[in-house]
Amino acid sequence: MKRLWAWLLPLCLSSPSQADVAQLLQDHLQPTTLTADEQLAELRWFSQTAQPYRGLTVRVVSERIATHWYESQVLAPLFTRLTGIRVIHEITGEDDVVNKLNAQQDTGLHLYDGYISDSDLIGAHFRGGQVLALSDFMVGDGAGVTLPTLALDDFIGLPFTTGPDGKLYQLPDQQFANLYWFRHDWFTRPELQKAFRQQYGYDLGVPQNWSAYEDIAEFFTYHVKKIDGLPVYGHMDYGAHDPSLGWRLSDAWLGMAGVGDLGLPNGLPVDDWGIRVEGCHPVGASMARGGALDSPAAVYALERYVFWLKRFAPPEAIQLTFTQAGPVPSQGQIAQQIFWYTAFTADYTRPGIEVVDDDGLPLWRVAPSPHGAYWQPGMKSGYQDAGSWTFLTNTPPEQLKAAWLYAQFLVSRSVSLNKTLHGLTPIRRSDIFSQAMTERAASLGGLVEFYRSQAVHAWTPTGTNVPDYAEMASLWWKEAHPAIAGRITAGQAMRNLAQAMDAHLAGLEKTGLHCAPKLNPVTSAAQWQARPGAPKPALAHEKSQGVTLSYEEAMRAWQ
Structure with a gap:
């Protein structure tokens, strides 16, 4: 640490003392999976490589989540102090990011130097010819500004950002998944376990299929009804006439079915x-x-969505948007949610909320999502968002290189672990398996276990079939x-x-x-x-016997 701050002190011109710089490094560049010497070398590379671009201003844009706020408010100023490159990191809505990206492509105007945009657009990126193929850039014009220690093989999301041509079009900056969420404290109450078994003939636990999820939703909504004096519901979702409804359905609801x-x-x-x-x-x-979009499996998927929303969710849920519905399970009246975004983890672990105990540990857990009646092993199991750095070919070369340096800084091993601990949207395998994440695991309700399992590969974004x-x-x-x-x-x-x-x-x-x-x-x-595979003919019985596992068994199966 002393070597780090002694070297960086002349670069951090706004810091009046060595103590300030040491605190800066401790707060924002620790912990890391690098040794002190490795981190020093990586930071020195950024400072030296940026010298031709000192004084430039780069403008980038990303969606409004905790990880990107941390980048914009903390890491961007730190990068500027390290490199002399000024960064305007704009935060806006997800739709607006896409609109801005499309506007630059449609008009040919240079609007931004870089975008952090979902990898869902990969099907358009590799087809359109306007998105920079990073794999070509890194060995071509961008070779001199590509971090030698970038370690692409350490990123867990590269399959999501690679086109059918084998080229890398986007570099993951943050990732989160949609998983099954449930009140572990309620599911383990002996009186509720006994009542569920009497009613349904099998154990209350983590549902492995949609039939079990539906039984559990019915049980809490119509049989339990109240816990600790408050009404409870066995399901939560949303149904407003709003673009966010599309995210819920397109982001692998049909894949789960x-x-x-x-x-x-x-x-x-x-x-x-x-x-x-x-x-x-x-x-x-x-x-x-x-x-297969109008196949029996797709119709079944939407039927279950509508039925569960109307029968087992709070009455107001059908009028809510994604943003409005997101905090509802944290208020303490929802027993389970089939499709919960792990980007909410930080908000759901705040002290004092209804789903955290007196010791600050979550009363909830996440687990593998249950599968619909048409699902088979070897299919994707759910959705994973991969917000990824995306650059357009019409970006001026000097601006592009300076923005590429900033992008790499945010995902470098000098920065990524600390950023992961703040935003809980991991991108690197080395961070996921770090001691720091092991120490944090108990407070994150299964998030670390998910990212350490093989299941992480079965939760994927929209693919290249969508042009x-x-x-x-x-x-x-x-x-x-x-x-x-x-x-x-x-x-x-x-x-x-x-x-x-x-x-x-x-x-x-x-x-x-x-x-x-x-x-x-x-x-x-x-x-x-009549052919093998999709579209599949209708099943004779779409509601089969419910199957559950204990949380511990579900986690072992996940591994």
Whole structure:
């Protein structure tokens, strides 16, 4: 530590004393998985490599989550003091980030030097020709500004940001997953365990299938009814006519149900959006074209979503958006949630809230998500967000290199572990298996265990079958909401959605994109359902016997 602050002191011009600099390093660059000498060498590399770019201002933008606030408010100023490169790190809504990224591509204007944007857009990035292929840049024009100790093989999310051409288009900056969340303290109460077994004939525990999840939701909502004098509900979700409804459904709800084919990170040839590809060309979303977006599995998925929301969630949930619904389980009246974002972990571990005990430990746990009736081993199990650095080819070269230095600083091993402990959105394997994370594990309700397990590979973002995520994502909430509102059936909603997806793919077919859609001719759905894989024919019984495991058994199975 002394060597670090002694070297950095001349660079931290605004710090009046060695004590201030030492505190700065202790607060923001410790702990790290590097030795003191390794960290010193890495920081020296940033300072020296940045010399030609001192005085430049770079402008980047990211969505509004705790990790990016920490980057913007703490790490960006630290990078400036280290390198002399001024950073304007703007924080905005997720939709706005995508809109800004699209605006720069559509207009050709230089708006930002870098974007931290979801890897869900990878299908558009590798097709459009406007997103910088980082794997080419790092050995080409960017070789001189690429950190020798970047250690790409240490990143857990690179499969999500790599195109079918094998090129890396985005570099993960933060990741979080959608997992099953439940009140471990309630599930382990002997009187509730006894009552559940008497009612359903098996043990109250972590549900392994949607049938068990539904039984547990019914049990808490209609049999338990109240705990400690307060009403309780067996499920939580949201249903407002809002773009965030689309995220809930497109972000692997159908994947959990089993709509697509086997294969990771996404099913092939049919993915969890129900889109079939042949080679790299999307050929259809409807069953009539070989897709599965209106298949029995997809209809089943939306039917369960609507039924659970209306029957087992708080009455107001159907009017809530993602932002409004997010804090509700932390208020102490929700028994379980099938689809809970681990980005909420920091908020759900704050002292004094209803789901934390007197010692500051969570009363809740996360576990593997239960699977729908059509799911099979070897399919993706849920959604994982990978907010990733994305650069456009029209960025001026000097600005691009300076922004690339900033991006690498935020994900470097000198910084990443401390950032992970603040935002709880890990990206590096070395951080996940660090002693610091081991020490923190008990207070994080299973988050560390998830990221240390093999299951982490089965929770994946939207894949490369989706050629235009920004526009196609908006179709989900617009077409699905009428079913949630009760105006049409789930089957009609999914047929409308599949037709809308096909129409959009048809429009892209004429654009001349690399790997553009080439729609299959319309044939009969039965013809496609007769083939192996997706689209799958309807099951005779979609509600099977519920299966649960104890939390300890579920965690062992996860490993």
